[in-house]
Amino acid sequence: MKSYPGTSHFTIRSNEIDYRGQATLPALVSYMQEAAWENTRDLGISMYDLLERGFTWVLQRMRVEMFRYPKHGESITVETWASGRERVFLHRDFRIYTSEKELLGQATSVWLVMDVVKRQLVSVPDFIMEVEVVPGQEPLPFAKGKLPQLQEAQCAQQMPVRWHDIDLNRHVTNTRYLQWALDTLPLEVLEKKQLQEVDIIFKAESILGDTVVSEVGKGAEESIFLHKLLSQSTDKELVQAKTVWDLKI
Template sequence: MKSTGGITEFKIRSSEIDHKGRSTLPALVGYMQEAAWENTFDLGISMYELLERGLTWVLQRIRIEMFDYPRHGESIKVETWASGRERVFLHRDFRIYGSGGELLGQATSVWLVMDVVKRQLVSVPDFILAVEIVQGKEPLPFAKGKLPQLQETAFSQKMVVRWHDIDLNRHVTNTRYLQWVLDTLPTEILEQDLQEVDIIFRAECLLGDTVLSEAGPGDGAGVNLHKLSSEKAGKELVQAKTVWKSQGYDNL
C-alpha cells in the first residue's frame, strides 16, 4: 500500500481558548494527533491495529511553528502525511489552515513503536514498513539534533500525575507534558505569542508519579528552555525549547 495524506476539519471550542479568545497550542497539538490517528486508520496502521499486536505508537519529538492562532468558533483544517523514515524513526508532518485557507502553523514530528508489555521500543514491524511512503508534499526539515540544556532554573513547579493525565498507553499523554512545560512560565511570558516549540519526549511517566517542571532563559530574546523530571525515577522525561514574541493585545 502507498501512503496518502489526510485532511481533517475541526472547530475551535470554548474550552480550548485563551484569555484572548484564541486556541491554545496544546489544543492544536491535540487536533494534529487526531488528524494523524485518522490518517493512520485509513492506512491500516492506527493505534488500534498496533495494540492488537501488543504494540503502540509513541511520539518522540515534535517541532511546531505558529504564524497565527485560530479563534473560538473558527473552522480549521489539519493536513498530515507521512514524510519519511530513518531506521526506527518515522516522520510525520502537519499543516494547519484557517477558515480562509491561510497557513496558520506547521509541524514536523518523529514517532517510534513500543512494546506495550515490555515497555520497550522495538524495530518498525513489517506491516508498517509495507506502507510505502510517497512524497506528495514537500517535507519539512526533520526534527534532529540536540536542544540546549537548561543551565539556569528561573521557574519551577511540581505536578502529581492524576488519572486524567493518562492516555490509552497508560502513561502521561504528550499534550499534558506540553501543558506542564508552558504552565511553569510566569504570566508576563504566557501573555506573549508562542511562535515556536521544539519538544523531545525522553521517557514515560505513570500514574502517581510526581513531575518537576523547570524553565529558564535560553540564548536570544524570547527563548526559554525547559525540563521535566520524574521525582520517583530520578530521570529526565522531557526537554523543550519555546520561543515567544510580544504582539500586544487584540480585542476579543
Template sequence: MKATGSTSSFAVRSNEIDYRGQATLPSLVSYMHEAAWDNTFTLGISMYDLLKHDMTWVLQRMRVEMFRYPEHSQKITVATWASGRERIFMHRDFRIYSTNQELLGQATSVWLVMDMVKRQLVSLPDFITALEVAPTEEPLPFAKGKLPQLQEAAYEEQIPVRWHDIDLNRHVTNTRYIQWALDTFPTELLEQKQLREIDIVYRAEAVLGDTVVSAVAPADEENVYLHKLSSQETGKELVQAKSVWRELEI
C-alpha cells in the same frame, strides 16, 4: 505506491481557547494528533492496529511553528502525511489551514513503536515497513540535533500525575507535557508574549502516581526559553524542550 496524506476538519471550541479567545497550543497539537489518528486508521497502521500486536505508537520529537492562532469557533483544516521512514522512526508532518487556505501553523514529528509488554522501543513492524511512503506534500525540515540543556531553573513547579493525565498507553499524554511546560511560566510573561515555536523531545514516560518537576529558564537568545521535565522520584529526564516567543502588541 499509496498516497499517505489526508485532511481533517475541526472547529475551535470554547474550552480550547485562552483569555484572548485564541486556541491554545496544546489544543492545536491535539487536533494534529487526531488528524494523524484518522490518517493512520485509513492506512491500517493506527494505534489500534498496533495494539493487536501488543505494540503502540509513541511520540519521540515534535517541532511546532505557529504563524497565527485560530480563534473561538473558527473552522480549520489539518493536513497530515507520512513524510519519511527509517529503521525505527516514522516521520509525520502537519499543516494547519484556515477556511481561506491561510497557513496558520505547521509541525514536523518523529514517532517510534513501543512493545507494550516490555515497555521498550522496537523496530517498525513489517506491516508498517511494507507501506510505501508517498508524501502528498513536500516534507518539512526534520528537527535535528540536540537541544541546549537547562542548567538552572528560573521557575519550577511540582505536578502530580493524576487519572485524567493518562492516555490509552497508560502513561502521561504528550500534550499534557506541553501544557505543564507552558504553565510553569509566570503569568506576566504569558500575558505579554505569545508562543511562536516549540521543539520538544520526549525521553521517558511518566505514569499515574508519579510527580513531575517542570523547570524553565531563559536561554542565551532573546525570547527563547529552555524547559526540562523530570521525575521527582527518580530524577530521570522525561522531556526536554525549547520555546521561542514573540512580543505581543499592546
C-alpha cells in the same frame, strides 16, 4: 500500499481557548494528533491496529511553528502525511489552514513503535514497513539534533500525575507534558507574549502516581526559554523543550 495525505476538519471550542480567545497550543497539537490518527486508521496502521499486535505508537519529538492562532468558533483544516523514514524513526508532517486556505501553522514530528508489554522501543514491524512513504507535499526539515540544556531554572512546579493525565498507553499523554512546560513560565510571559515555536523531545514515560517536576529558564536570547521535566522519584529526565516567544504583541 502507498501512504497518502489525510485531511481533518475541526472547529475551535470554548474549552480550548486562552484569555485572548485563541486556541491554545496543546489544543492544536491534540487536533494534529487526531488528524494523524485518522490518517493512520485509513492506512491500516492506527494505534488500535498496533495494539491488536502488542505494539503502540509513541511520539518522540515534535517541532511546531505558528503564524497565527485560530479563534473560538473558527473552522480549521489539518493536513497530515507520512514524510519520511529513518531506521526506527517515522516522520509525519502537519499543516493547519483556515477554511480560506490561510496557513496558520505547521509541524513536523518523529514517531517510534513500542512493545506494550515490555515497555520497550522496537524496530518498525514489517506490516508498517509495507506502507510505502509517499509524501503529499514537500517534507518539512526533520526535527533533528540536540536542544540546548537548561542550566539554571528560573521557575519550577511539581505536577502530581493524576487519572485524567493518562492516555491509551497508560502513561502521561504528551499534550499534558506540553501544558505543564508552558504553565511553569512566568505569568508576564504568558500574558504579554505569543508562543511562536516549540521544539519538544519526549525521553521517558511517566505513569499514574508519579510526580513530575517542571523547570524553565531563559535561553541564549530574550525570546527563548528552555524547559525540562523530571521524575521526582527517579530524577530521570522525561521531557526537554525549547520555546520561542514573540515580543511584539
